[in-house]
Amino acid sequence: xxxxxxxxxxxxxxxxxxxxxxxxxxxxxxxxxxxxxxxxxxxxxxxxxxxxxxxxxxxxxxxxxxxxxxxxxxxxxxxxxxxxxxxxxxxxxxxxxxxxxxxxxxxxxxxxxxxxxxxxxxxxxxxxxxxxxxxxxxxxxxxxxxxxxxxxxxxxxxxxxxxxxxxxxxxxxxxxxxxxxxxxxxxxxxxxxxxxxxxxxxxxxxxxxxxxxxxxxxxxxxxxxxxxxxxxxxxxxxxxxxxxxxxxxxxxxxxxxxxxxxxxxxxxxxxxxxxxxxxxxxxxxxxxxxxxxxxxxxxxxxxxxxxxxxxxxxxxxxxxxx
Amino acid sequence: xxxxxxxxxxxxxxxxxxxxxxxxxxxxxxxxxxxxxxxxxxxxxxxxxxxxxxxxxxxxxxxxxxxxxxxxxxxxxxxxxxxxxxxxxxxxxxxxxxxxxxxxxxxxxxxxxxxxxxxxxxxxxxxxxxxxxxxxxxxxxxxxxxxxxxxxxxxxxxxxxxxxxxxxxxxxxxxxxxxxxxxxxxxxxxxxxxxxxxxxxxxxxxxxxxxxxxxxxxxxxxxxxxxxxxxxxxxxxxxxxxxxxxxxxxxxxxxxxxxxxxxxxxxxxxxxxxxxxxxxxxx
Numbered sequence: 001x002x003x004x005x006x007x008x009x010x011x012x013x014x015x016x017x018x019x020x021x022x023x024x025x026x027x028x029x030x031x032x033x034x035x036x037x038x039x040x041x042x043x044x045x046x047x048x049x050x051x052x053x054x055x056x057x058x059x060x061x062x063x064x065x066x067x068x069x070x071x072x073x074x075x076x077x078x079x080x081x082x083x084x085x086x087x088x089x090x091x092x093x094x095x096x097x098x099x100x101x102x103x104x105x106x107x108x109x110x111x112x113x114x115x116x117x118x119x120x121x122x123x124x125x126x127x128x129x130x131x132x133x134x135x136x137x138x139x140x141x142x143x144x145x146x147x148x149x150x151x152x153x154x155x156x157x158x159x160x161x162x163x164x165x166x167x168x169x170x171x172x173x174x175x176x177x178x179x180x181x182x183x184x185x186x187x188x189x190x191x192x193x194x195x196x197x198x199x200x201x202x203x204x205x206x207x208x209x210x211x212x213x214x215x216x217x218x219x220x221x222x223x224x225x226x227x228x229x230x231x232x233x234x235x236x237x238x239x240x241x242x243x244x245x246x247x248x249x250x251x252x253x254x255x256x257x258x259x260x261x262x263x264x265x266x267x268x269x270x271x272x273x274x275x276x277x278x279x280x281x282x283x284x285x286x287x288x289x290x291x292x293x294x295x296x297x298x299x300x301x302x303x304x305x306x307x308x309x310x311x312x313x314x315x316x317x318x319x320x321x322x
Numbered sequence: 323x324x325x326x327x328x329x330x331x332x333x334x335x336x337x338x339x340x341x342x343x344x345x346x347x348x349x350x351x352x353x354x355x356x357x358x359x360x361x362x363x364x365x366x367x368x369x370x371x372x373x374x375x376x377x378x379x380x381x382x383x384x385x386x387x388x389x390x391x392x393x394x395x396x397x398x399x400x401x402x403x404x405x406x407x408x409x410x411x412x413x414x415x416x417x418x419x420x421x422x423x424x425x426x427x428x429x430x431x432x433x434x435x436x437x438x439x440x441x442x443x444x445x446x447x448x449x450x451x452x453x454x455x456x457x458x459x460x461x462x463x464x465x466x467x468x469x470x471x472x473x474x475x476x477x478x479x480x481x482x483x484x485x486x487x488x489x490x491x492x493x494x495x496x497x498x499x500x501x502x503x504x505x506x507x508x509x510x511x512x513x514x515x516x517x518x519x520x521x522x523x524x525x526x527x528x529x530x531x532x533x534x535x536x537x538x539x540x541x542x543x544x545x546x547x548x549x550x551x552x553x554x555x556x557x558x559x560x561x562x563x564x565x566x567x568x569x570x571x572x573x574x575x576x577x578x579x580x581x582x583x584x585x586x587x588x589x590x591x592x593x594x595x596x597x598x599x600x601x602x603x604x605x
Contacts, residue, residue, distance in 0.1 A: 060485070065448045065451075067448070068479065069449070073453070077382070097539070098442075099445060100449055104429050268395025278385065
């Protein structure tokens, strides 16, 4: 696909894509059940509950118990989808996930909304920027961070079909929708959005759109960016990473997360062993967030279009000439 | 109870197994294990409707058991093996490299009988509730049992689960509390008092049963059967079961000191001398 052909058809929140996907997954499979910890509508789970009230469990403000109940439901053959904010889906319940879900290999789908800075005004207590790192360290955990409404809906349907623990991360704000409707979502398979020759931008979540916009601006300056959407951070599509980088020999990774522990580290880990090239990170630099509007926050913390552009230029300066 | 003599002999054998397992690797938790022998023997020998082979994770149409205080794995392993879940000889691998009998129980190595990992405390009641909800969705009217320690009730998650089960009327659930009054650092009352346990559970909406002698096998069987009859009436059921840590070995009894400590050779021989060999034979 050409960069210029990637257009937004409007804006919708990724969490709405989750809500729509969960309802459809519930229709497709009677074993799908839902749980929330007092955040029904924030996660857009009310559609599922309305249609399947007996398959939905309100847990109250008690996330640890919700994770344990989900593990128990899974041991009885159900496919539980837990829904709360990303902060309360990970840091608050890390040990419950580690022991009762990951180590016990339970088929639980940990669905986490309001991740990252774009949560906005609620501020740093709720803006988790460490969740991907925590979850990708757990053996056997699949970690997915889709980029728009359509991809989130497709991912929700795909993880219902997959057996094993999954962390599905999405967000609060309305965000450009640019991926095709009713797409097939393949867990662990990177999506090549635009081919390029000078540098590869690997992006996940909300920053995929930001990266596309940056690549368009860079194209006008004569810099050719390959843009790859990594929706599945674990297992990482190493083949796609190596194929692209062996061509471009320079990398920018963009994510709404700490630089520590996120997609950047996952990709750098592959490259440092197999194909050492210059890498620049677009991510939060060892800092908590704060209150503000989503776009203001992305700008202040270095996760905006301008930051992707600078990162590309920086990495190109470090790229050895042939 | 025609089965009582046979199960009494099994209880003695289980105690021998526990001591031999812990002594062999010089690690593990004999105190709580010995105190809960009657519970496990009663549960697996006279109360649970279950199938050892083939073990089925989902356990549809079976009664299920979840252990929350995973450190008392020796007693569970012994009873599982002697109920046919896996070869008795495998008890000899307890806590050794490449074993399925990990220090704390886990599904990771595929040990039959275990449905979830436990060890980090306070998580078992939640898992048991989830399993009971799955049964309710499947219109499977069998029971879910869970054993939890008493000190473990200091974990907040327990009370989240206790509140949830009452609210959602999870009434095919029987939680038993191993109420031995002890934990690693001493008596519950010296560490963090549990207060009036029966009143607390009652206030949280549970049907509360108290068993004064949880080391009397006949009494445990009768109580668990009674608990089953109390199910299905809109409330979860809890059995507050008073036991003595280390029961069956005089110098281990009633103290927290043997919570997580293995006996030396002299202590081991002294303990085994109090537990006659049985027709079941050592592993």
